[in-house]
Amino acid sequence: MSSETEVEQIVDKLQDFCDNFVQNHGMEKIHEKTAMVKQEVDSTIAMLKTLEERCQKTTYMLQYARALNVLPDYTRECEDYLSKVVKRDPSIIQGWNLLGETFWKKGDIGAAKDCFQGGLKRKKDKVSLRSLSMVLRQLKADKFGDEQKNVISSVEMAKDAVGMDVEDGMSWYILGNAYLSLFFVTEQNPKVLAMALEAYSKAEKVEKRSTHNPDLHFNRAMAYRYEESYQLALEGLTTADQLDPTWGSPRTKINEIFNYLDKVNDLVEKKGKMKSKRLQNMIKSIKETNLGPYSGGSFTINGKQQKLEYIPLSSLNEGANPEKVIMGKVVCNMADITLVPFTFAIIDHNGDCYAVTVYNLARGKGMIIGDSVAIPEPFMTHHKIEWSLNADSAKKWDFRNIRVDNPIVLIVNGRKLTQEHCGSTIAAMIPSQAS
Template sequence: MAEDEKSGEPATDNNELQVFKELVDELYNFRDCYFETHSVEEAGRKQSDVAQEMEKTLKKLEEKEDVYEHKTEFLLQKGRCLNVAPGFSAVAEKCLSRAVKLEPGLVDGWNTLGEQYWKKGDLIGSKNCFTGALQQSKNKVSLRNLSMVLRQLPAVNSDAHSKQVMESVDMARLAVQLDVTDGTSWYILGNAYVSLFFNCGQNPQLSQQALSAYAQSEKVDRAACCYPELHFNRATLFQYEEMFGCALEGYSRAAALDPGWEDPPEKEKTLLEYLEKVTDLVQKKGTVKARRLRNMLSNLNTSALGPCSSPQFRSPTGRVGSLEPRTLSSLSHGHNAGVAALGKVVFSMASEGRMSFAFGMVDSEETCMVVMVYNTANSWGVLIGDSVVIPEPQLKRHSITHKDKSFDFKSIRVDSPLLLIVNGKKQNVNSQIAASVSYKPQCE
């Protein structure tokens, strides 16, 4: 029998082992490109269809197990086959552990074993596998998986966590650099930027980098358009950026692509309810009766401006000088420099997950507008009847249509309660805390 010069194994064995690899590659292609051959209406069947294909592939492998059970390549492919399922497999772990013991330089073995440890909840073991694989060879799979693990690892304090997040961004960037046509790497880079955005000061540039990475993921890889996690994570960022229509579409798309995942439809429903409540309260000017509202507004005067009336007042943009009080109706869209909005609180509400704290403000003309304040501590809020001044307000018009619902209202965005003047006073530093949102890592 002829032998393969490189491996020293019989050529027929190598040929058959190559067939096993191709079978498992086809299985992954079936899972990852499912919606290229199936409609979104069939999404509910995806998990069972993949499980069925996995069983077929596993059966073909096991027919030859007696012959190849001690071969590294066979153990690798059996482990990879079982790893296609979303949950942990003890059999896969055993196969892959044996494979890397037989061949410590087996990068695919270390990467797949790392994914099994991830699914098992052993993040340290997972990190060690990916790090070990990188010591053998610099590769995109280890880099992007390490990026995900670094963001999930517990940290002793916030500084250590921020450092891990920044390191995870570096890993994801390196993965993209190794193959700019890999949609999964771009998607994971997008997630890394989202995490960095919420952990390191919410720099708008990071938000744009995240959205660009997600867009690039879809551009270079058709399969990426069908990642429910991509649509969900991007929708979470859209919601924080007050791009509510895009957020609703993203949650809806994620729900359609993975009908068994409860979070997307729940987020969509909660956001719709929030928008309905906000628009209703704005139209009604809260629940304050007309007589009480007139009494509240009768004592609304420029004394409420507090420090904003001082020539030494420094605006959020760095401008120094007193601010001119303006009515809500006179504000222009976008940033209103050199002016301040002044009004009375007529309702307040925290959004789901306290992504923002919203309150309704009525001015001297009885115009009502919603104010959305971000990065508020749980203990912070405003009460009905409070006087509020918003220096250099950022005005936005929302016109949203989603399914059979429509919303049209204006809002003022405030990135921190420290920017507000409440009852003539600046807010203390304890009123602010960094916002946090949840997103789904793909490997989970």
Template sequence: MAEKEESGEAGKDKTELQIIKELVDELYNFRDCYFETHSVEEAGRKDDNVKRKMGQALKKLEEKEDSLKHKSEFLLQKGRCLNVSPDFSAAAEECLSRAVKLDPTLVEAWNILGDQYWKKGDLIASKNCFTGALQQEKNKVSLRNLSMVLRQLPAANSDEHGKRVLESVDLAREAVQLDVSDGTSWCILGNAFLSLFFTCGQNPQFSQQALNAYAKSAADRIASSMPDLHFNRANLFHYEEMFGCALEGYSRAAELDPNWGEPPEKEKQLLEYLEKVTELIHNKGKVKTRRLRTMLSNLNTSALGPCSFPQFRSPSGRVGSLEPRSLSSLTHGHNAGVAALGKVVFSLATQGRMAFTFGMVDSEETCIVVMVYNTADTWGVLISDSVVIPEPNVKRHSITHKDKSYDFKSIRVDSPLLLIVNGKKQNVQSQIPISVSNQYHQKPKEAD
């Protein structure tokens, strides 16, 4: 008889716990699919609406707390309910810690406890939770969260950081393989490849893999509403000089979370940069005609320096002297075997710049903008300096964003070491690899 009563009580608990789980599931669905039931104009109220919904759910959970507070599943659902907020919750930490003590096999409780430690700033404890969950069961949430935490842990040196980034890519890739339809996992894989790109020599293959993963994520109905996705992808678009896509990404991130200040600031900075660049190209850096002609009068092939030597090795690996060409004769893309030669007429210092930017004018008085990446803060060129760009990579930009249009050509230079300035190669100290930070908007920032 006692056994029957115990069995019946267990069945009752299961029913109540199932109702509680469905209640918390509904809360997460409300948060994650918010824009399926609300317009983007209501984005600014999302956090408040989610908190209000969380409060309603908590009230219903607390009605059952006296009879269920010693059940690990109840503690999991209460901790999960509290975890819907982007902020650390001591109550959530307590619930989840008790849940895993009662049942160490509760993978979801380990994962959410790891989230709480992350929000608290205890990355070691967070990592231990995700590792512990994976010891119980291989699952996509632990894999992708561990991928993120590994990139945030402080490293003793660049080699250690590089190894962690490589491991984080493997973990994120494994998470995707467990569920190729999960857009959040694709987003984390994109971030991992972005970190790998900037950590391991800026291999274009890694950049493309990041963009491919972000595209998969953006096609997912839940992940496409995450402002972090659009912001991080926009940063990569910006670096790749896909300025129109970058502006759209910053704008979309700002729409999805109007309370987050960084996306609109980045959008504003990039618009100001494009405005200034097009203006300076148009008026040749505002250099007066007489001064410009004086500057150009002493521009000759002697400025080619080592580029004129038969043994000169070009960035492409080609050996041999380069033929100087006018800017107007350069073709779109890589110009093999030739060099662009001109005088600096302006340089541009901008907030949050990706590249050191300057304009140069050739002997035909054609002006073009040059964007040099991975420069040390102390490196630069001065007005009237002679600059030679071996085998220039020419791009055409045609951008329209929010009723503003920009149209200009540029030359991309991936390192100052590729330039010849006043007849001389640049020293190694002129180069410092650029870094771009991923953002996890509801968790600490991930720096590369």
């Protein structure tokens, strides 16, 4: 066996130790992972040094840098070695990719982009493609619209990476992240969330070690959260927390969901905590004239007449309610907790109170207490969630919610909302590692 092959196999063994840690050591060792990986890196580097004099210089520097790159933090030594590798032999695509990852860890996103593009100039490579996808989503936009273009390009890069190897779990995972970002920077379309969830599922299906990636569980949980599948979101965040107990972000997000559900459930149950007299006056003020363009049993869409029956909240079916319209008064909103989705509660003429979540709503354009809101063809979900805190206690939430994906369908105080009420936001994905 040549020295070059030997050093490569030594680092391959280290990479496997890190990538398949849970499979090989079990969850019971997860708290020791950081220390054990560091110890393995030190041991590997010691072995490499014994082979340095017998090994071709460029190969040795590449494999030495690979070993250092297993650690999550930036090191100048790793950057120096990889810079020499690509200078000595620019055809080594792995050198460009590793140098890009090193710049990423350093926080130099522009240099990371240059490296991944440098690799792609020489050869189409799945690692370069998916890494460039990741970088494009982090670039600062110079002008309006650039951020959206970057994310769309990010999706295309990730799709190309998957196309090169459909059995690569990491490429599917990166594609899921790209779709999740696309959900936020374009219209917050549930179909895009579904594509993100499908990509995450594919990552786990094609490569078992993906199931032990805390970032995958975290980001998928964020997709579930905006899909309003709260139980699944909490399960995913809990798994991410278990897989990386030192991270912290999953526990923070769990608490945020707890606070959100607590407040929604409480305000719906207590009808905005309004005093009885004010609440009764608000209910009495609900008039069919507040339906605005939706009054009269029909409305026009794309030049066609559409039937629309005004019904009370209690008559809503779970899921879609075609050819129906509901209306109520806003008794509270939750702008202090979340802007996406903008959440408020309405009460109808029968005194029933439901939550409403509105996506794609521009900042500062939310509904306020006392507004009359009409919602055509509402999509209703009855959330009944139970979450065990420990063996003796559990949290329970039980409320009905109406989801609105396009705010311009709403009638507020008798008037239809306009395009100026629409907006989007940016995804807040907090990786425990590059993703």
